[in-house]
Amino acid sequence: MKNYNREPIKVYIVEDEPLILETIKVIVEEGGYKVCGSNNNVKDAIIEIEKFQPNLILVDVMLSGDLDGIDLINRLKAKNNIPFIFLTSLSDEETLKRVKNTNPSGYIVKPFNENTLLANIELALHKQSVKITSKLESVTKEKDAFFIKTKGEFIKIDKNDILFFEAYDNYCYVYTNTNKHLISHSLKSVEQKLSKEKFLRVHRSYVINISKIDSINEGYVYIGKHKISVSKLHKEKLMASLNML
Incomplete structure (x- = not known):
């Protein structure tokens, strides 16, 4: 999604594999978005997401430490309404159940390619825009x-x-x-x-x-x-x- 003459759309990445992180950064930035930050630790990521207020979060399910990507999203959802896409090599029943409970904007199974990632980002941002527009229209039902x-x-x-x-x-x-x-x-x-x-x-x-x-x-x-x-x-x-x- 090119964003000419507008503020760049900010994407935050939570990923603990350095090579995959760099690959995601390249794809995201070549797709016309801005990577506003990244981290491999849930607690630090929460602090930075609060600070940078990205438009979208790309988050791996499996992360180093006691907390995983699903824990991260559950903690963020209490205070934020930022859309997010899971990137993971997991597709077992228990993981899918936990993921569905978070209502993600996308779920990408690794390995993925550039087109798959950019298409999911585009769809997630579109869904968020439609959701916001719907809420705003309901606020202005008086049509003034x-x-x-x-x-x-x-x-x-x-x-x-x-x-x-x-x-x-x-x-x-x-x-x-x-x-x-x-x-x-x-x-x-x-x-x-x-x-x-x-x-x-x-x-x-x-x-x-x-x-x-x-x-x-x-x-x-x-x-x-x-x-x-x-x-x-x-x-x-x-x-x-x-x-x-």
Whole structure:
């Protein structure tokens, strides 16, 4: 997963075999992620994970010492919601039972290859993103606001602050009074989530907040400093939505 123009996604590795650790580091970094730390000891790893707050943990089940990787995850889960993937040469019934109880984002049996590891990382991060988005949407059921993901964080945007949306390939921009954000949804999918009484498509590339219109003239609407095209197909519906004297 390349992460251009964003904060790098941080991966922490817990592995006690030096050669395997170095192999994992190379694969992770060549895959576009940042290895923010590594350790082979559960207690030290917990301290560093609390410090670095990685986006994902790769953890071996078998570790030197009294505690193993499953013990590590059980201790972390009490305070953190960081997704994790187990890397292990074990696949016995007892280990699998303990692993399933932790609800991991992935389980990779050694030996593994580069594609397997990167695919599991990608899926784990996607599942975490979907989970977070679902929780945020449930918080904003009143539909007065929604969250967008940008530069690795989720930002709350009040719908009353939105000026308009502009299509950009399979994505779209959302414009507010102070910012412009690129979001990973098509204009059509965004339009379906908006109030038809407040937001209106005026062009194949634009959905506007009707309450923000300053003026209309010769096939354009003006919202602040923005001049937005109105197509003939949508002009009649636009005029009908306005409170005219």
